[in-house]
Amino acid sequence: MQDFLPFSGLGFFIISFAFVLFLHLFKNILNKFITYKTLIFIVVVTYIYFCIPESYELFLLLLYVYIVYYIFVKNEYKETIFPMIVIAFPMILHKIDIANPMFKIIGISYITFRTIQAIVDSQNYGKLSFFEFTSFLLFPTTLLAGPIDRSYRFQEDLQKGYENLTFSNILKGWEILVVGVLFKFIFAELVYMFWLSKIDENSTALVDMINSAYSYTVYLFFDFAGYSAMAVGLSIMIGIFIPMNFNHPYLAPNPQDFWRRFHITLGSWLNDYFFKPLYKYLHNFSFLKGRKLLIQNLAITSTFLLMGMWNGLTWYFIFSGFLFGVYSSIHNSYVLYVKKGGFDYFSIFPQGLSINIKRFLMINGAVFALYFFSGRVPL
Structure with a gap:
């Protein structure tokens, strides 16, 4: 079965x-x-x-x-x-x-x-x-x-x-399906066999913990993105156009862009059916009147806490969601600060270098949060 x-x-x-x-x-x-x-x-x-x-x-x-x-x-x-x-x-x-x-x-x-x-x-x-x-x-x-x-x-x-049952859709679905198969059954398996499984997840040595965090992040991407691509590809061949779920997430320069690329459909769902109603609801409290940034950040953090709890009511899922909420709130505050005339510290670098610094910060932040998500943290 x-x-x-x-x-x-x-x-x-x-x-x-x-x-x-x-x-x-x-x-x-x-x-x-x-x-x-x-x-x-x-x-x-x-x-x-x-x-x-x-x-x-x-x-x-x-x-x-x-x-x-x-x-x-x-x-x-x-x-x-x-x-x-x-x-x-x-x-x-x-x-x-x-x-x-x-x-x-x-x-x-x-x-x-x-x-x-x-x-x-x-x-x-x-x-x-x-x-x-x-x-x-x-x-x-x-x-x-x-x-x-x-x-x-x-x-x-x-x-x-x-x-929708056309030959062109068979080819389109097949191409996406093949990528998914490669990601999940080849790349993810190779990462697991030759990298992730070789690490002692109970080790408290800093090198082992860093290695575990990065190996899990790479494994998670290939495994989950591979599954999603297979689901999309096969569905198209059947005549159902399921939306794509991943779009180069580790190239994202900030948390907002990351969740537009990583598990896209979950992020979109949470934005439409939890964040927006909660953001609107929080305006009803008198002590929050005129505190738009605080309301936004409360709604953002609550949304990511829900994301963590949706995966499971264990501390590592919830804390991982909380971390992503903190990242997004910090980014949201910084964007508003710059819009109001604050100095953009990334502007001192050339544009190409600036965006890669942002990507470096984002991917390492994601690795840290996903390390907790993995449940492999030796605590």
Whole structure:
């Protein structure tokens, strides 16, 4: 069964390529008898039932979140905090590790975030049918580790039907898929075997800790970016244009740009559905009136704390998120300082050198934060 989990073994690739071949060979015939949306729904449900361990738990979660989704959308509920809490309840139980086994469901974090997004955006983009909702939440390529798609964008691809099944999209998807395979199964494995696994993570020697931090950062990029690229590439071949999740993040000169390049879809989700509402909400407090920078930095730090907790309620995830929040708040304060006429200390260097100094600071800051994220810090 493990061999058929998304991108976990040869079995998954065999059934995926067989489905892609079936779609493209028989699309003209299928188009006369079954809608693309219905076909994707049937394939998704069949895959979950036969290939995902304890699939009944996933279907129970689907039923729960759909009922909540339908109630809030049907009644045009405009507040976001309450539905977020209701939807996130199973995930919270999962994170604090006290729940019954029914809450130990693979992909629960991504399912939760997608459902919240679908509720919030239903006001502007309309609701999803049960078929669309199911396919969106349980789409196999993005089930375990994203990227986090948007419901209205996914719905558009379903409505386009078979027209996205073109030879050019096969080639486009194949190119991205191959890069993902190289990243995850070649580069990440080589980094792990010949670098990361050779380091004693319990060593308190400074050299070992630095080596561990950098090796994990390199490994994480190839592993996660590789998975994301495979998900995007295979989805395009099926006719679903999942958004890209990585764009040279270690070339970013500042925290804001870093999160526009690293796990892009999570950063975008947090910005739209947590940071912006929180920033607006904090303006309601009288003691924060007129303190725009403080409000921004409180919202920024809270957003990154949520990011840390989303990965797990352990100190190293939370502290890693806190560090990224501190980085972003410092950068935000510095940008405002320069805008108000403060001296830009990076301007004393030539432009090319200046941006590379910024990149050096950013990548080392990211390495430090991700070292804690790894849980390998010997504390």
